[in-house]
Amino acid sequence: MTATDDFLDALDDLDVSHDRTTLDGLSATLAAAVDDPAVGVPLHVDATLPDSVATTFTPGELQDAATGVTPARLGIAEYGSVVIRSSAGGDEPLSLYPERHVAVLDAADVVATGRDAVDWLASEVAAGRGSHVFATGASATADMGGLVEGVHGPNEVHVVLVEADTA
């Protein structure tokens, strides 16, 4: 089993759906993966967001967006977590406010364990990128007498895994 396989298994366990694609296919894959209206942060990989994903919007439009598309800087195979950075680009609110969060993850950025992720986190902090969240599945609560997903955060998470084009 590779870290990617473990990661995808962990996503299944969390009921997090996913697509596997390449850089060339990314824009089309995202176009199919978002619910409208969608907002997004420009990607960290060499591809552009589809036209249906707005990168300029008012806070009100963010609040009303059905989908937020953001980079995921790391994937953690042990937990099925995606790591979202709090950059000036708004990754954090875009991953939190819309009902559906679509995270774009480079397959090369999947690490095996939580410890690997903390090591990476420590190096990011040292490099001046000090705010990240390990997000694992949808937001959830059992405080109202039964487990419900989608509390203050998204109730659907979808991961788009970008793999090297081996063709």
Added chain:
Amino acid sequence: MSSERKEKAAHIRHLLDTEGPLIGEKVRGKNRDRYAAAERFEAWDDSRDEARAIKEAAIADLPDLVEQLRESVEANGGTVYVADDAADANRYVTELCEEQGAETLVKSKSMTTEELELNDALAAAGVDTYETDLGEFVVQLAEESPSHIVGPALHKSREEIADLLNATFEPDEPLETAEEMTRFARDYLGERIREADVGVTGANFVFAESGSMALVTNEGNARKCAVTPDTHVAVTGIEKILPSVDDFGPFVDLISKAATGQDISRYVSLFTPPTASPTLDFESDEPIEFGDAAAESDDPDDDRAFHLVLVDNGRTELREDDQLRETLYCIRCGACSNSCANFQAVGGHGFGGETYSGGIATGWEAGVHGMESAGEFNDLCTGCSRCVDACPVKIDIPWINTVVRDRLNRDADPDTFDHLVDGLSPDEEPSGLALDKRLFGNFERLAKLGSATAPVSNWLADAGPARAVMERFLGVDRRRDLPRFRRETLVDWFDDRGPRVAADDAAREAVLYPDAYTNYVLVDRGKAAVRALEALDVRVHVPRVRSSGRAPLSQGMISTAEDHAHHVYAGLAEHIDAGRDVVVVEPSALAMFEREYERLLAPKSADRLADASYEVMEYVYGLLENGGSPDALGHPPEAVAYHSHCQGRTLDLEPYTVAVLEACGATVRTSDVECCGMAGSFGYKETYYELSMDVGEELADQFAGEPVVAASGTSCQEQLDALLGGEVPHAVELIAP
């Protein structure tokens, strides 16, 4: 019954009928999930050791870490305020709100702000405060206090929450399902978050080197509170500081597994505030444009302000307290609550003080609110030690409870009725110690007297008037059967009989330790142990040695327990030197040797005794593994239901009993309750009798209809006798020839 005891018993009875069943179901579930999560995670024990070592070092370096943290946060553009006490912290936050003209404030869950009663201070300052964690929101609406440090509203049923929301908000369509209520609360609180001027969070961990902080949540509200308003105030205890993010690993491994049995919580967030996330003014129609340059920048947003309020409020004193310092290693996961049989029965409104609840709360309450608050519930810790295995940072929570009990005993006023038990009590404790504690703490003396005068003592003790007097003055519940003292003690029996394996024929030599229960009350299990060992060619000795000190220790009588420990060690040391193993029938006595004696004896002595000591079934297991034949033993019944003693569980003894019974041909079913509820003297006490029986019901349900039930502890045997009727033997009685 004294009025104080009566009041306490009534309060407990009320909780057993109301909140207890709701909480019990939920925390038992979390407890089971914790076991499963720990089982799935290979490095569980290694991570606990690492986390413990990191916390020990961090608390030792705390003053330096506070200063380092201050410099880091200030270098990042934030502000640090170290508050001496609750009033100081509240003043800082309310003044900050005033300066900013803040009208509304949103909070994510923080027990530290509960400790400060920050919400009251904010209300007095005219700031509208909204709790956004849904459990905390429910508790705020109900004007109640959290019943669990992780799940504040666990004591509320879905129906109660629905009634509360419907009465408060009068929605067009009444709310009913968890889904509907969650959606409603999300929308309502979402608006509050978007319009709030200030966001207050706690912090699970703070990192000195970089000025970062971590929050561990499932709902996403903490992140929204931290980043949506322009001003973020994090309020946390000084003990939360770790040196650097490099130290975070073991805590990420452990905290969610210990708290809820999740491998990891939904959101583990690291902030190094003020963060780069853009501030959002939801009333503005100005579009935000995110170019590529912005997307890759991590410079703090200019509009953001960050204040870190580090709360001392008694923590520096706790740090200087050699006995209670460990409290500060606590990461507030609630595993000690979830693993506690008494907590499962009454919840945090019974097993808790002003703010904190569960086993570790005794340390927290003693530290931050004082002994009176700790004293309200300290008795509910029976020392069963199941939390010791549960705690991710390996805090000896029973010891903290024992120390606080000891201190409470010493502060107590001398009682008018001391003379009643003074004759019985050659202890090392101050006068003024509660009579029931003195009685139970001196069990050995009582047993000796009772045995010397048996059976008359038993008749007298059973007589109605005697029970009434005992109940009234000593708090011994008359519904509970008293121990039946035996005229012939185990030691006397063995003295007359002598060893049956000649020294020359012996495979090994062992001392069978005559704990007070085996010696004076449950003598048959002692005789069975002797026969079982002899059948496997062990030459047995049963010397006259004092009781282990478990009884006084459980009453918080540490000096008396220490006195016992010295005598026991003196009585056994020469046997150990002679190459004899020490075999113990009573698990609570063995737990003294293995766990508590390291605090009562010189380290070398404690190690020597612990290394030489074995539980009787563990020892039999070892003999069988080394060539002994099960054929030499007796034949147990075909099916045995076995309940392992709580402290025996903590010492991992259960597998030995199961293996031996199986080797002798039985099929064994085990219970999975943490404790039978009897816990030594606990179940005898009038105040706690009903709680004890309630806890026991869980076990009785598991074993209903079982033809043969065995147990290993005296208390468990007595409790199961009471619950199931009939005599419940020790497992060794089932395999002795």
